[in-house]
Amino acid sequence: MTAIMKRDLKGYFTSPLGYVFVAAYIIVMNATFYITSIMNASNGLTTVFNVMLYSLAIITPILTMRTFSEDYKQKTDQLLLTSPVSPSGIVLGKFFAAFLVFVFGLVLTIVYVIICQAFGKVNMASVIGNYVAILGVAAVYISIGVFISSLTENQLISAIATLAVFALLLILDLCYNLVNTAWIKAVLYWLSIYRRYNTFIMGVFSLADFVYYISVTAVFLFLTVRMLEKKRWS
């Protein structure tokens, strides 16, 4: 697993992909921070975290689009699947490589907290809660992206399909406010990655919601393992 993780991590930074991802992420976040915090001389990071959340939907596909697709195309999946590594080891290795690249981008945003802290008081508990929640949402998104990339050998299809799924999640989230029927609301709440994030934005660390993120991630990684195993029987 670690061998695959290391190789994929290296792969992100020997191709433009890792740089494009980190650059895109940082440009969006810097702009947001500049507009909402610096120009307003505000100490609040709520908008920054909100943008951080919604931008995930657009940038995660960059990170995951070629995870398995590229391997299928170059036939290197044949190497991985015939080496003494279990399918779950392969999936976890690839997932953590993508996740670590994301963490790298995220770590760069800690600068905002330091700046705000230097000029005023930041609610540290809320900031940490927000970061943990962002990591949770990112894990969910990356696992969805990894799963979709295991379905196709075409990177472009992989990226667009992932974007479409994220867009759908966003629409479900918007629908939540539009319906009044209780049970539909309950179902939508259950499906909405974003809505669960609101508690974190408000500065409440909700363990239940965090566990929800971890579980969804586990489900998609499990599905990816099944996809790899299914390939053997095709």
Place this chain on the structure above:
Amino acid sequence: MIEVSGLTKTYGKKRGIDRISFTVNDGEIVGFLGPNGAGKSTTMNIITGYLSANSGAARISGLDVLENPVEAKRHIGYLPEQPPLYLDMTVEEYLSFIYDLKKVSGIKRSEHLDEVINLVGLTDQYKRLIRNLSKGYKQRVGMAQALVGNPDVLILDEPTVGLDPKQIIEIRNVIKGLGKDRTIILSTHILQEVSAICERVLVINNGQIVADDRPDNLSALITGDRKLTVRVAGPRESVRRILRGVEGVQYADATVQAEEGSYDFLVEARPNVDVRKPMFQALAQAGYPILQLKSMDLSLEDIFVKLVEAKRGNTAPRAKTPKKQETGKEEF
């Protein structure tokens, strides 16, 4: 040791391979011979655990590939049809990754990788990006990858494809050298390759094993009746008459006019009769010199037709292997 019993794999309604069984002993080099689509790659993919069979089992050194995949795969070095290369890595990085991936232990990384690249002749390309290597070198990197970790079983799917004639000879020698203390299966559709490297041949056609024998026995079987092409300088009609009059000739006819005043003749001798000497003398007496004489190479397709015929009607009985016969092997 590789034990394969009753492997069957279907692709939808199409049968990929059909009840394939064989055993390869330690230190044996076995050639898989068959035309494209015969089921060579499918069989290899099943043995290495990349595909699963619908029924049957494959065991590597006693370990079932399906039940004990991680342990079994430790014993295998596999070169697939298309070498599985990460183009964005250098040869060095790639082989180092393979070293980690296979969890090699007990051998020092740098020494081991040096040994492997020396063996396949990649020393000068060690620091180069795989993307920039030629096809022949990529094939060698694939070969090197299979050798990392000194696996006792090597499965090589068409290892000499894409190499130039000099490299082909080099790689064949490498394989021969490796075969001294390893079990090797290699697939090919080139007849000469099998006789050059292998001690045993499994001929596979339409997903079934049609022959399991030593290469020399096999070639004796398939050249049971001899076909020759003879180029003779002389008038077409009279040469033909002379050729047909030769003792043991079953059939003779001119095919094409080769050079000015000479023709190529196709001569078919009766089984187990050597007609070359009487033919020479007859033509020499008549004053028509032989310009060229060669036996016709049988194409792979001809071989299959013959083997299948032999299997069905027993017209040309299969020569028995004097070597160890394993149980579980297909009998005809």
